[in-house]
Amino acid sequence: MRAIEENGIITIYEKTPSHLFKKNATYSSYKDALNSVGLYRVIEPSYLSKMQSLGDIYFDKENKVFTYPVIDIDFSTEDIDKLKDSKISKIKLEARDLLQPTDWYVIRQAERSIDIPDQIASYRLGVLNKSEEFESDINGLSSYLDVATYDYSF
Numbered sequence: 001m002r003a004i005e006e007n008g009i010i011t012i013y014e015k016t017p018s019h020l021f022k023k024n025a026t027y028s029s030y031k032d033a034l035n036s037v038g039l040y041r042v043i044e045p046s047y048l049s050k051m052q053s054l055g056d057i058y059f060d061k062e063n064k065v066f067t068y069p070v071i072d073i074d075f076s077t078e079d080i081d082k083l084k085d086s087k088i089s090k091i092k093l094e095a096r097d098l099l100q101p102t103d104w105y106v107i108r109q110a111e112r113s114i115d116i117p118d119q120i121a122s123y124r125l126g127v128l129n130k131s132e133e134f135e136s137d138i139n140g141l142s143s144y145l146d147v148a149t150y151d152y153s154f
Contacts, residue, residue: 001042002034003057003066010057010066012042035064043067051075051145075144083147088135091152095131098154099124130154 003012004020020037034040040059047054047070054068102124105116116124134152141147 002039003042004038004040005059005066006038010059012057012066013039041065045070048145048148051148072143072145080142080144080147083144084138084141087138087147087150091131091134091138094154095127098127127154 001012001014002016003010005011016034016039020039021033042057043063043065044054045067051073053071053073055071057066057068059065060067102120105120106124108114109116130152131154137152138147138150141150
């Protein structure tokens with residue numbers, strides 16, 4: 001895809017238009033021919049569509065391409081808080097699933113005062129600490145994008 005700017009208006013072409021080139025003109029390369037008439041590639045930057053949008057196309061003089069600015073969507077504090085709650089709930093559910101196979105050790109200790117093996121106690125403490133660490137990290141984030149892209153692994 002190529003584009004050209006004429007009189008402040010950017011026109012995008014799916015295919016290279018031949019009508020822009022001078023008849024009987026010679027060019028050293030195809031790229032030179034395109035550049036000589038002001039036709040440059042259109043680059044669409046990658047972005048996260050649920051959290052960002054593309055602004056109006058513009059010519060990037062430094063890179064000699066047409067492109068779009070990536071704009072973060074302005075989410076309300078309520079939106080960010082909802083996303084935080086959702087992400088924290090997922091973390092707690094995952095922690096619960098990791099702890100569930102060893103819950104019987106805790107029940108056995110509560111009912112019959114049988115000690116939990118050190119290896120099991122360490123494992124459970126590690127899962128609980130990680131879960132609290134992830135929750136604390138998420139609560140410390142202030143942008144929707146940061147919360148949405150926060151990655152964790154137990």
